[in-house]
Amino acid sequence: MKTTILKIMAVIFLSGIVLNSNAGSIPSKSSKSLSKELGKIISYPESAIKNNLEGSVCVSFKFNEEGKLVINEITATNSEFKDYIENKLQNTTFKNANDLIGLDMIYRFNFRKE
Secondary structure, eight states: OHHHHHHHHEEEEEEEEEEOSSSSOOOHHHHHHHHHHHHHHOOOOHHHHHTTOOEEEEEEEEEOTTSBEEEEEEEESSHHHHHHHHHHHTTOBOTTOGGGBTOEEEEEEEEEEO
């Protein structure tokens, strides 16, 4: 019962910052689409809920020409969250990544219980 309540109350905050040294910023539509797709892939890990863990993960990445997400660097407050995010993202391909190819991006995943 307690686990079920925690599942309902577990929240992931996803925020993204796009860094592009070449020019401009990411198109708004692409940014929203990316956030939506990442939200479908990432959830609060079951083991973290059971162990009452909270934390955050910051991921630096870009998309290659095939639309595959390529991780440059990951930092995290907890190795469990780091491993979870890395496993979820490392083989991810986005169909609509054309506007994002080659852009350096940083996303922060915050795992908090409310």
